[in-house]
Structures are given as structure tokens and as C-alpha cells.
Amino acid sequence: MKLSPKTATLLVLVLLIALSPLLFPSGYYYRVGALIFVNAIAVTGIVILTGYAGQISLGHAGFAGIGAYACALAPVHLGLHPGLAMVLGAVISGLMAFLVGRPILRLKGYYLGVATLGFGILISMVLNNERQLTGGPDGMEVPDLGLRGLLKDAGLDLTNGQFWYWFCGIAVIIGAWLALNLFNSPSGRALRALHGSEVAARTVGVDVTRLKLQAFVISAVYASVSGSLLALQNKFITPDVAGFMHSIEMVTMAVLGGVGSVLGAIFGAAVLTLLPQVLTVFAEYEQMVLGLVMMLVMIFLPQGLLPSILRRFRRGDE
Amino acid sequence: MPELLQFLFSGVTVGAVYALVALGFTIIYNASDVVNFAQGEFVMLGGMITVAAYAAGVPLPLAAVIAIVATAAIGVAMNKLAIEPARGAPVVSLIIITIGASIFIRGGTQLLLGKQIHTFPAFSGDAPIRIMGATILPQSLWVIGGAVVVFIGLWLFFTRTLTGRAVLATSNNRLAAQLVGINTRFVMTLSFALSAGIGALAGVLVTPITLTSYDVGLALALKGFAAAMLGGMGNPKGALVGGLLLGLLESMTAGYLSSQYKDAAAFVVILLVLFFMPQGLFGRKSTERV
Amino acid sequence: MKTTLITTAVAICIAGAASAEIRIGASVSATGPAAFLGDPEAKTLEMLVEAANANGGINGEEIALVLYDDGGDPNKARTFATRLIEDDEVVAIIGGSTTGTSMSILSVAEDNEIPFISLAGAIEIIDPVKPFTFKTPHTDRMACQKIFEDMQKQGITQIGMISGTDGFGASMQAQCKEVVGEYGITVVADETYNPTDADMTTQLTKIRNTDGVQAVLNPGFGQGPSIVTRNYKQLAVDLPLYQSHGVASDGFIELAGADAAEGVRLPGTALLIAGLLADDDPQKPLVEAYKTAFEEKTGTSVGTFGGYANDAFLILTDAITRAGEADPTAIRDAIEATEGLAGTTGIYSMNAEDHLGLDLSAFRMLEIKGGEWTLIE
Numbered sequence: 001m002k003l004s005p006k007t008a009t010l011l012v013l014v015l016l017i018a019l020s021p022l023l024f025p026s027g028y029y030y031r032v033g034a035l036i037f038v039n040a041i042a043v044t045g046i047v048i049l050t051g052y053a054g055q056i057s058l059g060h061a062g063f064a065g066i067g068a069y070a071c072a073l074a075p076v077h078l079g080l081h082p083g084l085a086m087v088l089g090a091v092i093s094g095l096m097a098f099l100v101g102r103p104i105l106r107l108k109g110y111y112l113g114v115a116t117l118g119f120g121i122l123i124s125m126v127l128n129n130e131r132q133l134t135g136g137p138d139g140m141e142v143p144d145l146g147l148r149g150l151l152k153d154a155g156l157d158l159t160n161g162q163f164w165y166w167f168c169g170i171a172v173i174i175g176a177w178l179a180l181n182l183f184n185s186p187s188g189r190a191l192r193a194l195h196g197s198e199v200a201a202r203t204v205g206v207d208v209t210r211l212k213l214q215a216f217v218i219s220a221v222y223a224s225v226s227g228s229l230l231a232l233q234n235k236f237i238t239p240d241v242a243g244f245m246h247s248i249e250m251v252t253m254a255v256l257g258g259v260g261s262v263l264g265a266i267f268g269a270a271v272l273t274l275l276p277q278v279l280t281v282f283a284e285y286e287q288m289v290l291g292l293v294m295m296l297v298m299i300f301l302p303q304g305l306l307p308s309i310l311r312r313f314r315r316g317d318e
Numbered sequence: 319m320p321e322l323l324q325f326l327f328s329g330v331t332v333g334a335v336y337a338l339v340a341l342g343f344t345i346i347y348n349a350s351d352v353v354n355f356a357q358g359e360f361v362m363l364g365g366m367i368t369v370a371a372y373a374a375g376v377p378l379p380l381a382a383v384i385a386i387v388a389t390a391a392i393g394v395a396m397n398k399l400a401i402e403p404a405r406g407a408p409v410v411s412l413i414i415i416t417i418g419a420s421i422f423i424r425g426g427t428q429l430l431l432g433k434q435i436h437t438f439p440a441f442s443g444d445a446p447i448r449i450m451g452a453t454i455l456p457q458s459l460w461v462i463g464g465a466v467v468v469f470i471g472l473w474l475f476f477t478r479t480l481t482g483r484a485v486l487a488t489s490n491n492r493l494a495a496q497l498v499g500i501n502t503r504f505v506m507t508l509s510f511a512l513s514a515g516i517g518a519l520a521g522v523l524v525t526p527i528t529l530t531s532y533d534v535g536l537a538l539a540l541k542g543f544a545a546a547m548l549g550g551m552g553n554p555k556g557a558l559v560g561g562l563l564l565g566l567l568e569s570m571t572a573g574y575l576s577s578q579y580k581d582a583a584a585f586v587v588i589l590l591v592l593f594f595m596p597q598g599l600f601g602r603k604s605t606e607r608v
Numbered sequence: 609m610k611t612t613l614i615t616t617a618v619a620i621c622i623a624g625a626a627s628a629e630i631r632i633g634a635s636v637s638a639t640g641p642a643a644f645l646g647d648p649e650a651k652t653l654e655m656l657v658e659a660a661n662a663n664g665g666i667n668g669e670e671i672a673l674v675l676y677d678d679g680g681d682p683n684k685a686r687t688f689a690t691r692l693i694e695d696d697e698v699v700a701i702i703g704g705s706t707t708g709t710s711m712s713i714l715s716v717a718e719d720n721e722i723p724f725i726s727l728a729g730a731i732e733i734i735d736p737v738k739p740f741t742f743k744t745p746h747t748d749r750m751a752c753q754k755i756f757e758d759m760q761k762q763g764i765t766q767i768g769m770i771s772g773t774d775g776f777g778a779s780m781q782a783q784c785k786e787v788v789g790e791y792g793i794t795v796v797a798d799e800t801y802n803p804t805d806a807d808m809t810t811q812l813t814k815i816r817n818t819d820g821v822q823a824v825l826n827p828g829f830g831q832g833p834s835i836v837t838r839n840y841k842q843l844a845v846d847l848p849l850y851q852s853h854g855v856a857s858d859g860f861i862e863l864a865g866a867d868a869a870e871g872v873r874l875p876g877t878a879l880l881i882a883g884l885l886a887d888d889d890p891q892k893p894l895v896e897a898y899k900t901a902f903e904e905k906t907g908t909s910v911g912t913f914g915g916y917a918n919d920a921f922l923i924l925t926d927a928i929t930r931a932g933e934a935d936p937t938a939i940r941d942a943i944e945a946t947e948g949l950a951g952t953t954g955i956y957s958m959n960a961e962d963h964l965g966l967d968l969s970a971f972r973m974l975e976i977k978g979g980e981w982t983l984i985e
Contacts, residue, residue, distance in 0.1 A: 028694040031687055056410065103593045109409075110353055111601075114547040115592050117540075118585035128773060129578045131782055137775035138707040138730055139682060160719065161690070230683065235715055238682050238708040244540065248417065255414050276684070277691070280676055287425025287639065294418030295400050302407030321813055324843075328809040335806050428639065433647045434908055435831050437863055444865065446842045453809075453842050528806040529831040529863060533643070537804035572810045577799045578773070 006180040009263045013176055017169040021162075030161035032277060037168035038230045039253060039269040044175045045222025046254040047265045052183065052191040053215035054198075055105065058113045058247050059120025063093040063220040064227030065127055065242025069134060071231045072142045082145050086228035090221045097220035098213065105212045117244065124242035139238030142231045164233045171229060175222060176262050182218070183262075187211055223250070256297055258304025267306045320451030325573040326566070331458040333565020335528065337465040338520035339542025340549065340557035341472060342513050348476070348552045349485045349509035352412045356396065356420035358539025359427075360514045363389045364521025365530030366427055369436040378438060386518040392423070393514025397507055420535065427532040440526040457526045464523045465558060468516055472554040485509060489552075548588050550601025559599060564588075629670040630699060630934045632657070632924065633692030635713060636727065636917070637705040640679035641774065641803065644830045646705040648902075648914030649727055650675060653702065655905050656921045666928050674698060678709055685709035689716040699934045702920045704728050705913075706775050714741050723927075723940040725920040727913070730779050734963040740940055742963045744919040744953060745912075746970060748776075748827075751853050752784035754875040754971040755825060756791040758984075762848070764822045768797035768815035770808065770836060772828030776854050777803075780827035796820055803832050809839045816845050823847050829854030834863035841868035848873065853971070856880055857911030866979030873984070875971040879915045879952045880981045890950045894922075898952055912953070919951030 003011065017037075024030060042064060049055050070089025074080040080088060104115045127134050134140060148163045158166070182188045191211055193201040202208050231237040240246065249272065257268020275293065279286040301308035339361055346354045364385050371381035400415050407415075442456035475482040487495040488505045496502055521530065528534070545564045549556025564584050571583035591599065634653055637646030657673040665671050674696045678685040685704060692698045693716065700723045704710030707730035714733065717724035718740050726733050726743040729751075733743050759767065767788075771781035781800070788795055797818040799811035815824055824847055826836050833855045840849055849872050851860070856876040861869050878891040882899050885892045898918050899910050926949055927942035928934055946958045946965060954970025974981045 026694045028687075028691045031690040031694075035683075035687060050410070104589075107592055107596050110551055111547060111592055111596055111598070113353075114544060115589055118544070118589050121585055122582055125579070125582050128778075131778060136778045136782070137773070138732075138779050139711060141711075161694075234683060234686050234712060236682060236686075236708075236711050240681055240683070240708070251410075252414055252417065255410055259410070277687070284429055285425070286677070287428065288422050289425075291418045291420070291422030291425060295415050295422065298407065298411045298415045298418065299400060299404045302404060302411045321817060324813045325810050328807045328813075332805075332807050432908075433639070433643050434859065435644075435834070435863060444838075444841075444867070446844075453844070455842055524806065527835075529834060531831070533640075534804070569807075569810045572799075573814060577801060577811050577814075581802065 006184060009180060009261075010173065010177060012263060013173055013266070017173065021165070027159055027161045030159070030165040032274065034161065034164040034168045034233060036270045036273045037165075037172045038226050038233070039250075039273050040172045040266040041168075041175045041229065042223045042226035042250050043254045043257075043265040043269045044172075044179050044262055045219035045226075046250050047259060047262050048179055048182065048191075048222070049215050049219035050251070050254060051259040051261070051265070052188065053194055053212055055212060055215065056109065056113050056251070057116040057216075057219070058244070058251065059116035059118070059123075060219065060223045060250050061227075061242050061244070061246035062120035062123035063097065063223035064230070064246060065123050065239065066093045066096065067224030067227030068142075068231035068237045068241045069127060070224075071228045072140050072237050073133065075143045082143050082232055083147070086225065086232070089228050090224045093220045093224035094217050097217045101213045101216040105209070105216060117247070120242065120247050121244060124239050124244070127239035127242055134239070137239060139236055142235050142237055144235065145232045168229055168233070171225070172266070175225075176266070179262050187214065191215060252294065256294065256305060258307040260304070260307060264304050264306035268304065271305065321573070323450055323452035325569050327452055327454040327458070328573075329566035329569030330462060330562060331454070331527065331565070332568060333562035334458070334462040334465045335520070335524045335538075335561075336541050336545040336564050337558045337561025338461065338468065338523065339517070339538050340546040340561045341465065341468050341554060342517040342520060343542060343546045344472065344552055344554055344557055345485065345509045345513045345516070347546075348489050349505055350401070350412075351409060351489060352401070352416065353543065353551070354513065355413060355416040355539060355543075356423060356535075357513065357517055357542065358535030358537070359420045359423040360389050360393060360517025360535075361521040361524075361538050361542075362427065362530060362532065362535035363392065363423065363514075364518030365525035365534070366431050366436070366521075366532065367518075368522050368525065369438055369530065370431055372438050378441075381438075382522045385522060386515050389518035389521075390511045390515040393510040393517075394507055396514075397510035401510070402503070402506065420539075424532055424535060431532065433532055435529050435531040437525055437529045455527070457523075461523045461527065464519065465561070468519070469554050469558045476554065481505075481508065544585070544588055547598055548591060550598030553598075553600045556598055556600035629672045630666055630928065631672045631674060631697060633689075633696060633698030633701040633703075634673060634675045635678045635685050635688040635692065635701065635703040635709065636675070637680035637709065638677040640681065642680035642706045642709075642776075645727070645776075645913045646677070646680070648906075648908075648911055649703075649705055649917035650677070651906050652898075652902060652914040652917040653921060655901060656918065659901070660925065666925050666934075667932065669934070671925075678703075680706055680709060682706075682708040682712040686712040686716060689713040693717070693720045693722050698722070699928075699936050700724070700924055700939055702727070702917065702924065704733075707733065707779060708775060710743075714738065717741065721940075722936050723924075723943055725924060725943070727916045727920060729776065731783070737961060737963050740936075742923070742943055742958065744916045744923065744951065744956075744964075746853070746953065746966050747964070748780040748783040749787055750966070750968055750971065751780065751875050752787050753791075754968055754973065755850050755852075755873075756784075756788060756793055757968075758873065758973050759793060759823055759850070760791045762823070764848070765792060766794055766796045766820040766822050768799070768818060768821040768824045769795050770799045770801065770811050770815060770824065770826050772803050772830070772832045773800050774803040774828070774830070774832075777828040777832070780852055780854070784825065784827065801828075801832060801836070803828070803830055805832070806835070807839065808832075808836050809843055812836070812839050812843055812845060816843065816847075821847060823850060825850045825852075827852045827854065831863065834860060837864035837872060838868045841865075850874060853877070853912050856974075858909035859911065861976060861979055866976075869976045870978070872976045874974055876974040876981065877912055877915060877953045877970065878972065879910055879912065880974060881972065881983055884981075884983050890955060891952065894950055895952050915952035919953050919956070922951050923949060923956060 067089035074085035258264025367385035440457040446453035545560040549560025710726040931942040956965040958965035
């Protein structure tokens with residue numbers, strides 16, 4: 001039996017998410033799992049932008065910030081349900097990406113990098129400085145999503161950690177499914193051509209500008225949803241979510257895991273989320289080991305962890 | 319009037335710091351098309367090693383020289399151990415390597431030299447120089463002078479020396495450069511040594527003003543990167559003008575608009591410049607290979 | 609992913625081979641932008657646990673400290689709090705160097721009914737009072753009040769403020785502006801700087817040129833206030849300069865230069881003036897012991913922040929001793945009953961309505977003269 005790559009990817013994800021809890025010795029592991037999923041969603045967006053469309057962004061945390069603060073602010077000021085606030089955040093992020101993306105995406109390489117970086121910094125600066133509204137660097141509280149309570153009334157009593165593990169896990173699968181569908185659609189194929197060569201794609205009649213913009217908007221929505229889920233889960237949010245380091249983290253996760261595929265990038269998200277937790281045993285050597293791991297992976301597995309590992313496996317089969 | 323002059327002095331001081339960091343980016347970028355995100359760590363190392371040597375009783379000028387040489391050696395080691403083995407990797411992978419290197423260097427410094435904030439005495443004292451009611455510190459003149467000297471040196475290097483042209487040739491087409499007999503491995507080693515050395519020099523010059531600690535590199539690298547992009551990456555003139563412009567923008571915004579949003583104003587201007595000049599102010603036009 | 613998870617599990621088992629011992633958790637910002645706060649806190653806790661165990665632990669049981677570095681990231685702090693409670697099974701948590709990390713740890717601790725002693729300044733942490741949350745530093749508001757009291761005595765009615773945009777500076781800036789009116793003082797110039805900025809002469813020039821400014825207040829920590837103080841001298845501003853408790857450490861005088869720091873006033877704790885304390889001062893023996901031990905161990909001068917960790921550990925061990933058992937709820941009840949306990953920061957007396965237990969008298973107004981701290985009042 002031969003599975004299509006799309007079905008195979010989804011199957012692996014579903015199995016890993018569903019079966020991993022069997023190995024969890026304590027509630028803490030649900031928390032780490034849920035964090036991996038939050039990062040995985042943002043990183044899936046990076047795959048669409050960088051892996052499919054070949055564009056770099058050093059400012060996507062800005063969109064995560066919009067998603068996060070939408071969940072904190074809209075329920076208080078607009079009386080929206082936190083779930084709807086997440087949708088609102090995604091819409092605002094998408095619109096913002098659409099408006100900013102038009103001029104920005106004409107830039108290439110590092111120039112695109114610095115432009116997106118500037119955009120992200122502007123957002124985090126607003127969140128930091130508008131203390132009246134956002135609580136400034138001290139952050140603000142986020143209302144409860146309320147879904148866990150509903151489930152409890154319906155007879156399904158989950159701990160907070162378990163609830164967020166399953167909720168974010170399902171979100172990851174939906175996100176991956178949408179991304180893979182995009183990958184197999186005509187515009188997805190056009191996007192892949194784009195990564196190969198923009199000039200070539202343009203010559204054969206692909207509307208390059210529109211496709212790049214599309215990828216930018218979609219990836220912004222993914223980042224926004226990821227930020228919302230983080231805010232709702234932590235019930236507290238600070239401007240760090242929109243910070244430069246968070247943007248870099250997203251890109252690093254995707255590239256380290258393998259930016260060319262959804263599964264690879266999610267693998268990268270898992271590794272980089274787990275790493276700081278594992279490295280605590282190194283105490284003050286933690287930072288050095290983290291830097292060393294990043295360098296070694298990129299030197300020896302420049303295509304990313306997962307693709308390189310898979311290639312070894314296939315070679316082993318023959 | 320003294321007010322405007324004071325804002326100008328402040329802007330030029332800060333701008334010269336940015337320019338020095340931005341100049342460090344240019345050589346490695348010219349040789350390899352890689353923006354080295356560990357450049358800020360070179361600046362940090364310059365300051366921190368000087369502090370350590372000075373505290374150990376070494377006279378300040380000698381401590382500074384030790385710091386510059388040691389940092390250049392670290393730059394060479396970084397090229398040999400991390401960049402050269404990854405030859406042929408996609409540029410984005412190389413960027414992650416430089417980010418990894420910067421985390422590594424920061425972690426190592428924190429371990430060996432601690433997390434305290436340090437400084438050492440200014441080269442020509444702390445007595446401010448008064449000009450028409452405004453003041454500037456002698457150390458600011460050292461920083462500005464340093465930026466100008468490094469700029470002239472780099473400009474001569476790239477236009478007047480064979481080695482400098484070899485660097486540019488390597489960046490344009492590595493294979494062709496090799497064919498005409500350029501030792502591209504040596505060019506890479508040289509560019510890392512020079513970039514790291516310039517970064518360390520920047521660290522030595524600015525520390526009496528900005529103070530230093532193991533984690534100052536990131537913020538400096540960010541501003542230096544922005545300045546280099548504003549001016550046009552790879553061009554020493556762009557780095558100098560971009561840095562000074564960024565510093566002046568921040569100071570003028572803080573002075574006449576709002577100190578809270580001074581960095582915002584700087585980035586808005588960068589975005590606007592890039593919309594109209596996608597290669598920065600003095601960037602070279604690049605044609606894409608198909 | 610599976611193998612990584614198993615590795616994690618193994619690593620944790622090795623790290624915390626458990627036995628009959630009192631397990632205390634801590635999550636502080638030993639690295640990152642708040643390392644200035646978290647680094648001395650981490651070193652203090654390690655030092656104190658070592659010393660306590662050498663003296664036979666608490667009630668004859670060893671203390672095991674599980675210490676994590678959250679890097680000042682509230683998200684990481686929440687994860688570590690979960691880990692401390694669910695995985696390391698600690699009976700109490702000390703930590704949260706910043707307000708953001710404290711707020712994150714707080715909600716996990718409250719959910720799981722584990723006592724938590726925060727090391728951050730904001731008043732929100734203990735107001736409204738939450739059953740399991742306590743804190744040792746004075747609130748930023750109290751620092752502002754102390755400073756404004758002193759200004760009032762000098763007859764100062766109009767001031768300029770220059771604040772850092774980091775959590776510490778921004779929080780204190782806001783608190784000060786809330787209470788300034790009560791002292792008949794108005795803020796006529798209000799400027800900010802980024803914690804990584806290299807030069808603040810622009811902001812200071814603006815403040816100096818504002819009509820009627822009689823004094824300048826600089827809430828902030830790290831290198832910012834040192835640069836402000838140097839720039840202040842460079843511009844020869846002839847007005848009193850007030851710093852916050854964020855710079856209360858000998859390191860500040862060294863970085864700003866004794867010359868530039870001359871005449872700077874700030875609200876500090878007994879820790880900085882150990883030698884000047886009266887012999888019958890209840891804080892004296894404790895302050896001297898901590899100062900000697902810390903400076904011997906780390907080779908760096910003591911500061912207010914390490915003192916906060918010292919006091920948190922003191923309150924906790926005192927509570928466990930009185931409770932007679934290491935049960936989280938019993939510890940909580942004992943902490944709330946803390947009475948007249950002398951720490952480096954002040955003398956703590958808590959109750960059901962007050963989970964901080966300090967008043968303004970814990971702050972002492974200090975002035976730098978000839979490169980030394982001196983006591984005014």
C-alpha cells in the first residue's frame with residue numbers, strides 16, 4: 001500500500017499526538033506538549049512563507065502579538081467571547097499582512113528581512129508603550145476560554161494541562177491539513193515553482209506578486225492563531241510574545257527541522273521547545289550547548305533534521 | 319540653538335556607535351553574502367576582554383590590543399569550525415549557524431567572565447568639551463574618529479588593494495574567482511578576522527560610553543544590521559551614513575517628538591527608504607541568476 | 609520525539625533523585641534582560657541552601673533546591689512552575705524576578721495550592737490578596753512615596769522624570785505618577801529611554817530646558833541609570849537627582865563614577881549601609897552576615913535584589929520550622945503568621961490582609977557622598 005505524502009504526514013501527526021500521552025509520567029508533560037503544538041502552528045505558517053514561497057520574515061512574532069492581545073483586549077473592551085476574539089485577531093493579522101505585504105514583498109533577501117524585522121519591532125513597541133491599554137512590559141491577564149468548563153458539564157473532566165494538550169493538538173492537525181491542501185493545489189504548485197526561481201515562474205505566466213502576498217497573509221494568520229492559543233492557555237500575556245527573539249525562534253525551529261515540509265518544521269518546533277527543558281541539567285552551560293546544537297545540526301544536516309534523517313533511512317532500506 | 323546642537327551631538331555619538339557595528343558587517347557579507355548575526359558578539363567580546371585584561375593589571379592600550387587580536391582569532395575559529403564545514407548549505411542555514419554561534423559565544427562569556435556590567439576609563443578623561451552651550455565627551459570623538467578611520471580603511475581596502483578586490487570577486491562568483499587564481503578559503507578566513515577585529519575595536523571604543531556586559535551584543539547587532547541595510551548592505555559608505563542617520567533620527571525624534579517612540583521613528587524611516595530604494599541608500603544593484 | 613521524551617524523563621530522574629527531604633522550587637531570571645535581578649537571586653538561594661544544610665537543614669531534614677532559569681520569559685516561567693509542582697513535587701516556590709514571570713507562576717501556584725513567594729515589585733502581585741501568594745520586595749509605589757516624602761521636605765514641587773522602558777522602569781514610572789499628586793508635586797517633564805540606549809543627553813536636555821523643574825527622578829535598573837547619571841554630569845545639570853532602589857548596590861557608584869554619582873539620593877535598604885546601622889538595630893546581624901557571605905562567595909557587591917531572595921528564603925524556612933511539617937497548606941498558614949521577622953529589606957509582619965508585611969520605614973533614604981552611601985534623616 002502506498003500512501004500519498006499528505007495522508008502519510010497527517011497519519012504520523014495524529015498517531016504521535018494521540019499516543020504520546022501514554023508515555024507521560026506527570027501533568028507537566030501535557031504542558032510541554034501543548035507548548036510544542038502552539039509553536040508548531042506558527043512554524044507551519046513559516047513553512048508556507050519560507051518553504052513554499054521562499055520569502056524570509058524576521059517579524060512574524062508581531063502577528064503572534066496581535067493574536068495574543070486580541071484575546072486579552074477584545075473580551076474586555078468589546079465584550080467578545082475569547083474564542084471569537086481569536087478569530088478577530090486572525091482577521092486583523094491577515095488584513096495587516098495584506099496591507100504591509102504589498103510594499104514589503106517587493107524587497108528581496110535581507111532587505112525583506114530587515115523590513116519585516118522593523119514591522120515586528122513596531123508592533124512590540126506599541127504593546128510595550130501603550131501601558132493604559134496593554135499593561136506595558138508587565139503584561140496583562142487574559143480571560144478564560146470557558147471550553148474546559150463546558151466539557152466538564154458534558155461529562156468530560158480534563159485537567160487544565162490535558163485540555164490544552166488536546167485542544168492545541170487538534171489545532172495542529174487542522175493547521176497541517178490546510179497547509180498540505182494548499183501545497184497540493186494549483187497555487188501551491190505555482191508557489192513551489194517560485195521558490196525555485198521567481199524569474200522563471202514569472203516567465204511562464206505565474207502571478208508571482210499575488211502568490212507571495214497570499215503566502216504572507218496565510219502565514220500571518222497561522223502566527224496570530226498561535227499567539228492567541230498561547231495567551232488563552234497562559235491566561236497572562238506580556239509583549240515578549242511579539243519580540244524579536246520570538247520571531248527568530250520561529251524561523252530557527254522551521255529551518256532546524258526542515259523548512260521544506262510541514263512535518264519537518266513541526267519536528268523542529270518539538271526539538272527546540274524540548275531542548276531548553278532537557279538542557280536545564282547543564283545549568284550554566286545551557287546556553288553554550290543550545291548554540292552548539294544549532295550549529296552542529298546546520299553544519300551536518302543543512303537541509304534540516306527530519307529530511308536528513310529520512311534520507312538516511314531510505315538509503316538504509318536499499 | 320544649544321538645544322539642537324546637543325541633540326546633534328547625542329545623535330552623532332549614538333550614530334557613530336551604530337556605524338562602527340554596521341561597518342563590521344560589510345566584509346563578511348561582501349565575501350560570502352552571509353549577514354553574520356554574531357557580529358554583535360564580536361563587539362561585546364572587544365569590550366569584555368579589555369575589561370578582563372585591564373582588571374588583571376594590563377595597561378589599557380595593551381588590553382585593547384589583546385582584546386582585538388583575541389576576538390579576531392575567535393572570528394577565524396568560527397569560520398574554520400562552523401562556516402567552512404557548512405560550505406554549500408543554503409544561506410538561511412548559514413544564518414542559523416551564525417545565530418547559534420552568537421548564543422554560544424554569549425553563553426561562554428557569561429560563564430567565564432560573569433554577568434556583571436563593566437566599564438573602563440575613557441581614553442582622554444571625562445571632562446566634557448563645551449561648544450556653544452552644548453557638550454560632548456572626548457570619548458564620543460574617539461568613537462566618531464574610529465568610525466571614520468575604519469570607513470576610510472575599508473574603502474581603500476575594497477577599491478585599492480588586490481586582496482580587497484579578491485574579496486569582492488569571491489562574493490560575485492566563487493567559482494570564477496577560483497579560476498582566476500584567488501584562494502577563496504583564505505579570503506573567507508581574512509574576512510572573518512577583519513570583521514571580528516573591527517567589531518572588537520568598536521567594542522573597545524564604545525564601552526566607556528555604553529558600558530558593557532555579556533549580553534550587549536544582540537541589541538548592538540540589531541541596530542547595526544538596521545543601519546547597514548538602510549545604507550545598503552556591503553557598502554562601507556552605506557554603513558557609515560546609515561549608522562549616523564539612524565542615530566540622528568533617534569535623537570531628533572526623542573528631542574522634538576517623543577522619546578518613547580524614537581526607535582519606532584527610525585524603523586518607519588527605514589521602511590520608507592526601502593519602499594523607494596529597495597537596495598538601501600547606496601546598495602549595489604544585483605541581478606538575479608536564473 | 610518519543611526518544612527525546614524518554615531522554616527528558618531519564619534526565620529528570622537523575623537530576624532529582626528524591627528521598628526524605630524538603631523540596632523547594634525556584635524559577636528566577638538568571639539570564640536574559642532581567643539577569644541583573646535574577647543572577648544575584650539565584651546565587652543567594654544556592655548559597656543559603658548550602659549553608660542551611662551544613663547546619664542540619666530544617667527540623668533535621670535536608671533542603672533540596674530545584675532552581676530553573678526562566679530567562680525573564682513569562683511563558684517559560686509558567687512551564688517551569690508547572691514542572692516544579694507536577695514533576696519535581698516541591699512544597700513551595702520562590703521566584704519570579706520580574707512582574708511578568710511572577711504573574712505567570714502565581715496562577716499555577718494558586719491552582720495547585722502551593723505557597724509562592726515572589727521577588728518582584730508590582731503591587732498587583734499581592735493586591736488583591738491571593739491565598740498562596742506572598743512577596744518580599746517593597747512595592748514600587750512605596751519607593752515612589754519614600755522619594756516624594758524626601759522631595760516634599762526639600763520644598764520641591766515640580767519634577768522631571770526619565771524612566772527606562774523595561775518592566776522595572778515602566779512599572780515604577782506609572783506607580784509614581786499615580787501617587788505624586790498626594791505630595792503636592794507635579795511631573796512637568798516625562799521622558800523615557802530604552803534599557804540598551806547609549807546616550808540620554810537628548811532626554812536630559814529636554815528636561816533641563818522645561819520651565820520650573822526642581823529635581824529629576826530616574827526609575828530604572830541595569831546600565832541605564834549609570835548612563836543617565838554620567839550624562840547628568842556631562843550636561844552639568846544643577847538639580848538634585850533621585851535614583852530608584854533598582855540601582856541600590858555598590859556597583860552603581862563604580863559604574864557611574866563616584867564623581868558623577870555625588871549627591872545622588874535614593875531609597876535603599878539596610879543592606880547598603882551595614883556599617884552605619886546602630887548596634888541595637890534588629891536587622892544588623894542578619895545584614896552583616898548576608899553581606900559577608902555573599903561577597904565572599906561571588907566576589908561581587910551585594911544589592912537589593914539578592915537581598916529579596918535572602919528574605920524569601922528566610923521567611924520560608926522560618927515558616928517551615930514553625931509549621932513543623934513540610935506540607936504546602938501548613939507552610940502557607942505559617943507564612944501568613946510571620947511576625948516581626950527581620951530580613952535584609954525590612955522587618956516582616958504578615959497577616960491575612962497583608963502578604964508583604966513591610967511599611968515605608970523599611971526604606972532608608974540614602975545619599976552618595978564621596979563615593980560612599982550615607983544615611984539622611
